[in-house]
Amino acid sequence: SIVTLLRDYDCPGVLPASARIDRNLKATNGFTMKVWDAWKYPVFAFNRASSLALDVISHHVWGPRRKSWGIEMTIITSLMRDVSRHSALADIAMVRKAMDIGGLVPLPSDALVTPVTFRVSKRNLRGILETLDAMEDGTRELSGEWIIGKKLWQSLQSDYKSTHQPVPYMEEKIDYDLRKGQSRVILYIHGGAYYSSSAAAQRMLTIPLSKYSNARVFAVDYRLAPETVFPGQLHDVVNTYFRLTDDLRVPPENLVVAGDSAGGALCLALLLYLRDNGYTLPGGAILFSPWTDLTLSCESWDTNAGYDIIPTPGPNAHLHPVVMYLGDGLEQYITHPYASPLFGKFDGLPPMLIQCGDAEVLHDEIVLLSHKATLAGVQVQLETYEDAVHVFQAFPFLNVATTAFLSCREFVRHRLAHIQRNMPQVLDNFTESCLENDTDNDNVRVVRGDGVETNLGWQEVQDHMAREVDDA
CATH class of the missing domain: 3.40.50.1820 (Alpha/Beta hydrolase fold, catalytic domain)
Known part of the structure; x- marks a missing residue:
C-alpha cells in the first residue's frame, strides 16, 4: 500500500532498500577524451540513427509505443532513450550546449x-x-x-x-x-x-x-x-x-x-x-x-x-x-x-x-x-x-x-x-x-x-x- 511504501521515506539518513544509487560515489576530476577515442562519436551517431529509424518504422507498422503518441513523441523518446550509457563521450559544457538546442524551437x-x-x-x-x-x-x-x-x-x-x-x-x-x-x-x-x-x-x-x-x-x-x-x-x-x-x-x-x-x-x-x-x-x-x-x-x-x-x-x-x-x-x-x-x-x-x-x-x-x-x-x-x-x-x-x-x-x-x-x-x-x-x-x-x-x-x-x- 501507499502507506507502507511511504515508510521508506520517514527517516532521513536511511536509504530505502530499493535505492539505485551508491552513496559512496565521488565526483570525478573531469572529462578526458583521447585522440584515438574519436571513432566513438560516429559510432554513437550511427547507433542513434539506427535506433531512430527502427522506432519510426515500428511506429508506422505496429503503432506507437504508447497508444496516444504521435510521431513527434516517438522521435523524441527514441533520441533520448539510454543516452546516459554514452556519458563518457561528453563533458558538462557539451551537455549544456545540447540542452540549449531546445531553445531553437519556436x-x-x-x-x-x-x-x-x-x-x-x-x-x-x-x-x-x-x-x-x-x-x-x-x-x-x-x-x-x-x-x-x-x-x-x-x-x-x-x-x-x-x-x-x-x-x-x-x-x-x-x-x-x-x-x-x-x-x-x-x-x-x-x-x-x-x-x-x-x-x-x-x-x-x-x-x-x-x-x-x-x-x-x-x-x-x-x-x-x-x-x-x-x-x-x-x-x-x-x-x-x-x-x-x-x-x-x-x-x-x-x-x-x-x-x-x-x-x-x-x-x-x-x-x-x-x-x-x-x-x-x-x-x-x-x-x-x-x-x-x-x-x-x-x-x-x-x-x-x-x-x-x-x-x-x-x-x-x-x-x-x-x-x-x-x-x-x-x-x-x-x-x-x-x-x-x-x-x-x-x-x-x-x-x-x-x-x-x-x-x-x-x-x-x-x-x-x-x-x-x-x-x-x-x-x-x-x-x-x-x-x-x-x-x-x-x-x-x-x-x-x-x-x-x-x-x-x-x-x-x-x-x-x-x-x-x-x-x-x-x-x-x-x-x-x-x-x-x-x-x-x-x-x-x-x-x-x-x-x-x-x-x-x-x-x-x-x-x-x-x-x-x-x-x-
Missing part, C-alpha cells in the same frame, strides 16, 4: 520578457543557509527574467496609469475589484537536473504560464552544479524569494512558486526551508514533474525507462546529476529533505497543484509525494496525464500540454484564493511601482509570433504595443 508568442540582474544581499538567514548568507558582501549577482503575457501587460499599463489619478472612494473600490485578478506573481524555478538549462531556455513553460494564469512570472537563473553544490542552489532561490517579498514588497500570499523537475524539487525545498525557519510561506505551489527522491528508489525508474525522455543516470560518477549536485556531501545530504523532499514532513505547507505523466520515470515518487503531503493536511491537486512523459507541458504540439495549462489557470485564478491560508491582496501603488521599474525599462523585449525575441527598448515596445491595440 517559442510561444504574445509575451514581453525583461532580463534582470540584481545583487545578492546578506539577509541574516537561519538554519542550513546561515553560513552561506554570512559570506555575502553585496557584490555577487544573480540574474533572471520577467515574463508577462501581452494582454496582461496592456491591462497593467492601463491600470497603473489610472491608479495614479486622484479618484473618489467609490471609483477606488471599483478599481480594487478590477486589480485583484492581476496581483499574482509567480516565482519560477527551472529544471535541468541542477546542472543545465536556464530561465530563457524554459520559456516554453513560463510564457504559457503567464498567459494562462494572468500573472507576472519571474524566472531565476540559480547557480548550476557542479560549479556550485548543495545547498548553493537553494540559497539563490531563497534570496530571490526575499527579493520579491522584502525588496519589491510583493505580499507572500500573492506569490505562487512554480518549477519543473529539479526546479520543482527546489520549490519544495524553498517551502520546507521557509517553514522550518519561521518565515512566511507563499500562497501556493505549482509543480511540473518534480524530482523529489535523489536515491532513485521508486519502481517507475525501471518500468517507464523505455518511454521517458530523461535517461536513468549511469552507474559511475561521470555526469551523474546527483553526484554533481551534492558533490562531496552526497553521503550526508542524499536523503536531506531540502535535497530529496520526499523524505521531508509537509505539515503546514501551502496548497499545491502537481502534474506528472504516467509514462515518466518519476511517476511513482510524485504519487508518493502527493499522498504524503495530503496525509499531512496539505491541499494537494494531483493530475496524472495518460501516456505523458517528463515535463510534457514543454511540448506545445501535445493536447495534454494545453489541458495542463488550463488547469494551472483554474488553480491560480480561481481555486487557490479559496483554499490558501491568507487571501491575496491587491498590490499597493508602491509595489506596483517597484514591479514596473523592474519590468518596464530599456531591457524589455517582445517575443514575436515566430519565437524571435527583439530587443526594442522601452519606447519602441510601447509604440509596438500601441499599434497592436489599434490594429485589433
